[in-house]
Amino acid sequence: MSGATEHESKIDATTFDTKNSDKKKILEGGHWVPCRICEGAFRRIRFTARYCDTCERAFCEGEHGNFAAQSRKGRCTSCGDKALGNIP
Ligand SMILES: [Zn+2]
Ligand SMILES: [Zn+2]
Secondary structure, three states: OOOOOOOOOEEOOOOOEOOEOHHHHHHOOOEEEEOHHHHHHHOOOOEEOOEOOOOOOEOOOOOOEEEEOOOOEEEEHHHHHHHHOOOO
C-alpha cells in the first residue's frame, strides 16, 4: 500500500493515442514518451517529457520543437511550420 517507489522517469513507449494524448501521459502520468517527429520521420525512438500544446504530441526540445518556460507551452516544429506559413 505504500506509494510507488519508482520515482525514476516512467516510460510509455506506446503509439500516439488521441484518447490518451502525449500531453496527458506526460502531465498526468509523469511519463516520458517518444518524440513523434523522430518516430514518424526517422523511425528512431527518443524519449522526452516535452509536448506540443497544439497537437498534444511529444517532441524533443530544441530539435523538433520549442518549449516556452514562461507560458509553459510547447510547440513542435510540425505545428510551428504550419503556423508560420510565410516561409518563402
Ligand atoms: Zn525528435
Ligand atoms: Zn504540434
